[in-house]
Amino acid sequence: MGAGTFGAMSGFGPGDPFLADCPARLAVELIADKWTVVVLYGLSKGPVRHGELIELIGGISRKMLTQTLRRLSAHGLVRRHAYVEVPPRVEYELTPLGATLIEPIHMLTEWARANGDAVLDALDAADPEPVAHSD
Amino acid sequence: MGAGTFGAMSGFGPGDPFLADCPARLAVELIADKWTVVVLYGLSKGPVRHGELIELIGGISRKMLTQTLRRLSAHGLVRRHAYVEVPPRVEYELTPLGATLIEPIHMLTEWARANGDAVLDALDAADPEPVAHSD
DNA sequence: CAGGCTAGGTTTCCGACAGGAACCAGCAGG
DNA sequence: CCTGCTGGTTCCTGTCGGAAACCTAGCCTG
Numbered sequence A, B: 001m002g003a004g005t006f007g008a009m010s011g012f013g014p015g016d017p018f019l020a021d022c023p024a025r026l027a028v029e030l031i032a033d034k035w036t037v038v039v040l041y042g043l044s045k046g047p048v049r050h051g052e053l054i055e056l057i058g059g060i061s062r063k064m065l066t067q068t069l070r071r072l073s074a075h076g077l078v079r080r081h082a083y084v085e086v087p088p089r090v091e092y093e094l095t096p097l098g099a100t101l102i103e104p105i106h107m108l109t110e111w112a113r114a115n116g117d118a119v120l121d122a123l124d125a126a127d128p129e130p131v132a133h134s135d
Numbered sequence C: 001c002a003g004g005c006t007a008g009g010t011t012t013c014c015g016a017c018a019g020g021a022a023c024c025a026g027c028a029g030g
Numbered sequence D: 001c002c003t004g005c006t007g008g009t010t011c012c013t014g015t016c017g018g019a020a021a022c023c024t025a026g027c028c029t030g
Helices: A023-031 A036-043 A050-057 A062-074 A096-126 B023-031 B036-043 B050-057 B062-074 B096-126
Strands: A078-083 A089-094 B078-083 B089-094
Touching (some): A023 B096, A036 A089, A036 B023, A050 A062, A050 A089, A062 A078, A062 B096, A096 B023, A096 B096, B023 B036, B036 B050, B036 B062, B036 B089, B036 B096, B050 B062, B050 B089, B062 B078, B089 B096
Antiparallel strands (some): B078 B089
């Protein structure tokens, strides 16, 4: 094959986070979750309690919040601090490793803030009537 | 997902991609998919065929690839080129809007490449063996 | 003293979705 | 004639997400 003429497949090497056997794929799939990015973003401002996250995020169930936080904790991105009080108080905070994830996530959310409108506009143009129930 | 009108109380403003009613949340949930990031990354080098993506990604089924590409196409991030040939040839490429997503995704994958090892290490430390019951 | 409250977590049930495999279309070649 | 190549769709099933109820455990209130 020519040099650089067909650049579609030539650019991917064993270090690319694209191939199935690359460890980066695992990390990408780690955060490629419905709630992971939102939860991490919610923790970016400092320690937050369980109930605070529930109300803050809006739409997540207790089960999914606990599950997501447990997974992040298991991956070393979040630290759980359970105070032995009554009523029980549990705070979650980012670990230094988790804090490094805030940067790319922030870029992602910045992109969303800048282009979310264009995405919704394209979605509206592609599917103009999602309300039409003219069956 | 019911985007209820929950009142946010902390330092998150109405423009934050964190609240349920923020359009950026929609965009974040758009890419918070198991395959979306990987597919977009696969398209970042130029037009790619359907079968090429299948082999390149490794692990994705035809259905999920088509579904993911259709969704990205509906959101204006990907453009589909179907050549009327035999055997049929279909190429997908990023739109300019989709190309702007490559930057944050690249940051994400760079983070994954840099910290994926630490994540796996923390995962290994947190769950070394499920038979260790010191309790 | 009994019952309810708070706050985090878990369990159960159910609906939706991801995923695999088989099938379809349409022409070329053995 | 029958198979194969390529992209896509449909069917079936396993798994996952979501809602609500239940649990713990101390304190407050009646």
